[in-house]
Amino acid sequence: MAEESAGGQNRTNAFVVSARKRFIQRVTKTVGEGTLLAIASFVAIVVIFIFYFVAKDAIPFFQIRGFQEFFTTTGWYPADDPAKFGAFAIIYGSLMVTLGSALIAVPMGVAAAICLSDILPFSIRQYAKPVIEMLAAIPSVAFGFFALVVLAPLLQEKGGLLMMWAWWLIAAPFMTLMIIIFADLLTTNIADPKRRKQLNLLLTALFGLIGVALLYRVGSVLSSIQILTGTNALNVSIILSFMALPTIVSVSEDALQAVGRDLREGSYALGATRAETIMKTILPAASSGILAAVILGIMRALGETMVVWMASGNSAHIPEPFFNYFEAVRTLTATIAGDMGEADQVTGSARFHVLFAMGLLLLVISFICNLVSERIVVRQRKILSGQ
Amino acid sequence: MNLGTRKILDRSFTALGIGSIVIMALALMIVIVPIVTNGIGALFFTGTVEHRKMLFHEFKRGDSQKLTEESASAERYRAKVYEMLSGFEAELETMAPEKKREYQPKYTEVRTALQALLGPLPGDPEPMLTRFKYGQTRWEKAEAKLHDLLYEVKWDNSDPNVMSKEYFVSRAISFEGTSLVKLFPYVENNISKMLLPEFTFYWGFITDSSVDSHFFGGIWPEIQGTFFLAVGAMLFAFPLGVIAAVYFTEYARPGFFNSMLRSANSTLAGVPSIVFGMFGLAFFINTLKVSESKSVIAGALTLAIMILPTIIRAAEEAILAVPKTYREASLSLGSTKWNTIVTVILPAALPGILTGGVISLGRAAGETAPIIFTAAVSVGSAIGLADVFSSPTPALSWNIYNLASEHEAAAQIRHVQYGMALALVSIVLLLNLSAIVLRARISKKLKG
Numbered sequence: 037m038a039e040e041s042a043g044g045q046n047r048t049n050a051f052v053v054s055a056r057k058r059f060i061q062r063v064t065k066t067v068g069e070g071t072l073l074a075i076a077s078f079v080a081i082v083v084i085f086i087f088y089f090v091a092k093d094a095i096p097f098f099q100i101r102g103f104q105e106f107f108t109t110t111g112w113y114p115a116d117d118p119a120k121f122g123a124f125a126i127i128y129g130s131l132m133v134t135l136g137s138a139l140i141a142v143p144m145g146v147a148a149a150i151c152l153s154d155i156l157p158f159s160i161r162q163y164a165k166p167v168i169e170m171l172a173a174i175p176s177v178a179f180g181f182f183a184l185v186v187l188a189p190l191l192q193e194k195g196g197l198l199m200m201w202a203w204w205l206i207a208a209p210f211m212t213l214m215i216i217i218f219a220d221l222l223t224t225n226i227a228d229p230k231r232r233k234q235l236n237l238l239l240t241a242l243f244g245l246i247g248v249a250l251l252y253r254v255g256s257v258l259s260s261i262q263i264l265t266g267t268n269a270l271n272v273s274i275i276l277s278f279m280a281l282p283t284i285v286s287v288s289e290d291a292l293q294a295v296g297r298d299l300r301e302g303s304y305a306l307g308a309t310r311a312e313t314i315m316k317t318i319l320p321a322a323s324s325g326i327l328a329a330v331i332l333g334i335m336r337a338l339g340e341t342m343v344v345w346m347a348s349g350n351s352a353h354i355p356e357p358f359f360n361y362f363e364a365v366r367t368l369t370a371t372i373a374g375d376m377g378e379a380d381q382v383t384g385s386a387r388f389h390v391l392f393a394m395g396l397l398l399l400v401i402s403f404i405c406n407l408v409s410e411r412i413v414v415r416q417r418k419i420l421s422g423q
Numbered sequence: 424m425n426l427g428t429r430k431i432l433d434r435s436f437t438a439l440g441i442g443s444i445v446i447m448a449l450a451l452m453i454v455i456v457p458i459v460t461n462g463i464g465a466l467f468f469t470g471t472v473e474h475r476k477m478l479f480h481e482f483k484r485g486d487s488q489k490l491t492e493e494s495a496s497a498e499r500y501r502a503k504v505y506e507m508l509s510g511f512e513a514e515l516e517t518m519a520p521e522k523k524r525e526y527q528p529k530y531t532e533v534r535t536a537l538q539a540l541l542g543p544l545p546g547d548p549e550p551m552l553t554r555f556k557y558g559q560t561r562w563e564k565a566e567a568k569l570h571d572l573l574y575e576v577k578w579d580n581s582d583p584n585v586m587s588k589e590y591f592v593s594r595a596i597s598f599e600g601t602s603l604v605k606l607f608p609y610v611e612n613n614i615s616k617m618l619l620p621e622f623t624f625y626w627g628f629i630t631d632s633s634v635d636s637h638f639f640g641g642i643w644p645e646i647q648g649t650f651f652l653a654v655g656a657m658l659f660a661f662p663l664g665v666i667a668a669v670y671f672t673e674y675a676r677p678g679f680f681n682s683m684l685r686s687a688n689s690t691l692a693g694v695p696s697i698v699f700g701m702f703g704l705a706f707f708i709n710t711l712k713v714s715e716s717k718s719v720i721a722g723a724l725t726l727a728i729m730i731l732p733t734i735i736r737a738a739e740e741a742i743l744a745v746p747k748t749y750r751e752a753s754l755s756l757g758s759t760k761w762n763t764i765v766t767v768i769l770p771a772a773l774p775g776i777l778t779g780g781v782i783s784l785g786r787a788a789g790e791t792a793p794i795i796f797t798a799a800v801s802v803g804s805a806i807g808l809a810d811v812f813s814s815p816t817p818a819l820s821w822n823i824y825n826l827a828s829e830h831e832a833a834a835q836i837r838h839v840q841y842g843m844a845l846a847l848v849s850i851v852l853l854l855n856l857s858a859i860v861l862r863a864r865i866s867k868k869l870k871g
Contacts, residue, residue, distance in 0.1 A: 065761075079688050085706060086699075090698060151437075156444075167447060167448050173786070173852060173854075175788075175789025177847070178454070182457065213431070213432070224425070309433040310433055339696060339697070342792060402690075406692075406693040
């Protein structure tokens, strides 16, 4: 009993505070919060520092050489005398592998995200998510090693055959689906059910023949392709798409989840199938969020270093013709990583600063992409919550 | 559209989604399986007597008496080879000059192939590089070298429209009519007696340092370097990140400044990793001069900046996931806000914060680009804890690149590269797996 009353005494004392004590409390609170704020703004300071220090070493290059040579010419001979710093082919290489990886990763990533958020039951989703996380966790150098040691020889020896298989696997189901839809759409207006069915069958058979011929023709063209070097833009695009996938999937899944239940249920109530609900209701509502996901995924591919350095072939030229993915390319990141070692000893030369100019270019692109995607996400959230 | 088509579309849509997830899982498998299966080959393989010799001479490990016996029995079979060689050399001297000119280069090729297979031959000068002091230490490599000895590679250029194809010609045929012709079948039949292959578990691959730029030995310096870099980065980033997360979740008031800080955080998360490396070089080394040139501390600081946004985000999520009732209960008992944070919220959020920390640790261990200019060297011994402020270190991620792309004999040490890749991937994936398990347990606990 005595102890309890003593405790009560203390508790009441805690509320009766002298002016001095209150002052001390306020000071410690301000100082403490100030310290916390300082530590939290550390991130902002770091970002400013990164911009400052990269730009500081990049600007001398533009002062010495100007902009025109860097952005418009393709001769990259930094070690020659006189040196040439035409980075257009390198910028083009970066864009090419980024675009290639986006072409593979975006459809797959969005499909996977839809599947995770709307199709799979929760029990399976639980196991699918760790797979994506593991894919995101594999170090880039391991991907690069795989690309260089396993995928490159495979592409070089059996590239045509592999592409033919991929073409059949991807195109055949799609074509079948297309044929069914087209035949259906063309015959919807016929009133007589018997005639409609006959015409439908006829059209399906006709389209089917054309489709098989097309499949076979493209397949045989693909299988006859000889890939001269396995370390090329295609190899890098495939691996980069693996690396961009987790980002695209998780961000688009968030965007799809943000579309509420009411929209879905409204669509189902109107008699739409699940596919129609997704295509006509959910995807339009989540489109801006998915766009943000695509931007983030592309950024991951653009900023990736080790894979492109190891497996892109590192040849600074524009492929011939310009969409030829079977040729070696060189990217900004790989150039920075590869040339810094040699340029390091002559700090202050144009050769050292040109690499920082490339770094600045990457930094600015990633900064803009980030801001845009952030804006998009915020806007989508506002619109959806407004509804 | 009729109902049947709509149903087919619906089904195919489901199939598309499931297919893409399956492809993703397959991609994971396709990348991991070769690394794991070949990587295990660096630890478990069929080792020859040369491997045991190497272990004994370079690492003073193994049973010396057994090794002497084995060497003696191998030497008995090898002696006959040496005999044949010296016999042929004598024969070569007695040949007519033009015949001698014909056989001499071919004989040199045979000798080189035998050196690669069995190690230095009697009468050879002591090799300078360790890689030439021993024959093939791994049985599958010895078989490849045996093939080199038995067959000569020729290129078929007859059709100018097709890429030239290689084909093999038996060397025994080109030595027809000389005493050396008996050597080839002899070596082929007795190779296992000359090399004594036996199943080996080379645990030293993890704990030994490398000999002669990774031709022999293990990867301990790289593992240690990776450990130093990742843990060093965590030491800087973890406290900072958690404190920043506390500020963002508990103290920050919505407004321009706060949204700017958040923007900065996501910008930092999106900066390409190579740019972190350039920043580390320009800031930590060239401006702050934390060390003369590359050092562990510069690399760890650079990595710390890279993983900071991840830690902040994870910690924020963990803190926000703490039920409101905890906070209210604590405040109602009269404790201050700061007291509540330290004694109630942070302990409750700790597992979640740790999950983020573990994932970041894996990221720091696996990242290569930021340490290229700030911390990594290709060859080096393990460094002591006192050297982290001054000396660079080899690291798994960098050395995988270096061995695979820049090593002078990259194709000969594939097993080491695979072993390193396996080590790195298993470190990172184990960290991630533990994070996943940890998180699953937390969510179970929070659900009650």
